[in-house]
Amino acid sequence: MKGNNILNIKKIGLVAVTGFAAVTLAACGQNGANSDIVTMKGDTIRVSDLYKEAKSYPATGTATLLQNMTFNKIFEKEFGKKVSEKAVNQEFDTQKASYGSNFAAALQQAGYTEASYKTSIRSQLLLKEVVTSKIKFTDAEYKAAFETYHPTVDAYVLSETTEDAAKKLVEDAKNDAAAFDKTAKEKNAEMKFDSANAKIPTEVKTAAFKLKDGEVSAEPIAVSNTQTGTKSFYVVKMVKNADKGTDWKTYKKELKAIITTNKQNDATFVNxxxxxxxxxxxxxxxxxxxxxxxxxxEAAVTSSSSSKSK
Incomplete structure (x- = not known):
């Protein structure tokens, strides 16, 4: 299965709750290229800086550009040493490999060059460092994550483009289990995954975790692609399920990763x-x-404070 859409990695400013109109560069250029737009402790963003950034990201709104520039300056000072060039290149290579020959077209459609996309990846990795540094991994957080966590299972996961083809797979599995297993292995369909695995569709994981060892999903599992609207139909056979038990500390490492991801996706927390x-x-x-x-x-902070007071 391919990875997530390349556009899921964006510049930092795009995680914000939007609601303002884009402003043209001309509006701030009346006082010359050296006039200040944003000032901060130890740094300044001038009109000339904004023009340069706009050339690299022509498809990005002016307000978002200013957000990105401001955050990058701050977070580079705070966490720049923790994000290596190697880490950026690894993420870039992962995205490139997932798109194969369509990578260049995806970049162009998104308004990126390879260089500007790497800069965007760096911004996102910086943000992850920022957020992770502020997470408090309390017992309560671990226990909450444990409630919905399912440990790693071993299963055959096959997909078809039509429901009829998937139904035939279900029948094949029931009629000749050995032949089905052989076909699944030939298709490299054996997978190990837990509830935090982002590569397996949520619908598939939910159905899989309910299966006993040797059991096959009774019906094809329909999954819609949120980007294209097309459907895929999955058939799962459980090889080895897992009982997580009652001690969350057994899975502390896995739960920590889940908590981190949840916090990184929490707009109120991040903002x-x-x-x-x-x-x-x-x-x-x-x-x-x-x-x-x-x-x-500022609104996110005010909202969070109000909720806590209630």
Whole structure:
């Protein structure tokens, strides 16, 4: 199975809750290329900097560009040493391999060059470092993650493009288990995965974990592609299921990874961290046209505070 869409790795500013209109470069260029747009402790973003960034990311809105530039300056100072060139290249190579010959077209469609996409990957890895550094791995967090966690199972997972073809697989498995197993092995369909595995569709995992050893899914499992709308139909045969028991500490490493992913995907949590950095670095926006570009982060913090007070 292929990896996620290449566009899932974006520049940091795109994780924000949006709601402001894009502002043209001309609006801030009236006072010359050296006029300040954003000031912060130890650094400044000028009109000329914004023009340069816009050339690298022509498809990105001006407000988002300014967000990205601001966050990158702050997070490079705080965590730049923790994100290596090797890590960036590894993620880049993973995405490139998943797209094969379509990689160049995907980059072009998204408005990236290889160089600008690597910069985008670095921004995202920096953000992950920022978020991870603020996570508190309490027993309560571990126990909550353990409630929905299923440990690694071993199963045959086969997919078909039509429901009829998948139904035939189900019948084949029932009529001749040995032949089905042989076919599954020839297709390299044997997989080991737990509930945190992002490569296996959620619908497939949910159905698989309910199966006993040697049992086959009674009906094809339909999975819709959110990008194309097309459906695939999966058939699962459980080779070896697993009982997680009652002690969450047995899976502490796996649960820590789940907690980290959940926090990285929590917009309120992420935006709250960013808002605190904006405050610590005394970030100020000079042109009135851009005065609201960080309001979504402030709103996320206000919302979080209100919820806690209730």
């Amino acid at each position: 709250g961290i960013i808002a605190n950095y904006l405050k610590d670095y005394n970030v100020k926006v000079k042109p009135k046209e851009f005065s609201n570009i960080f309001s979504s982060y």
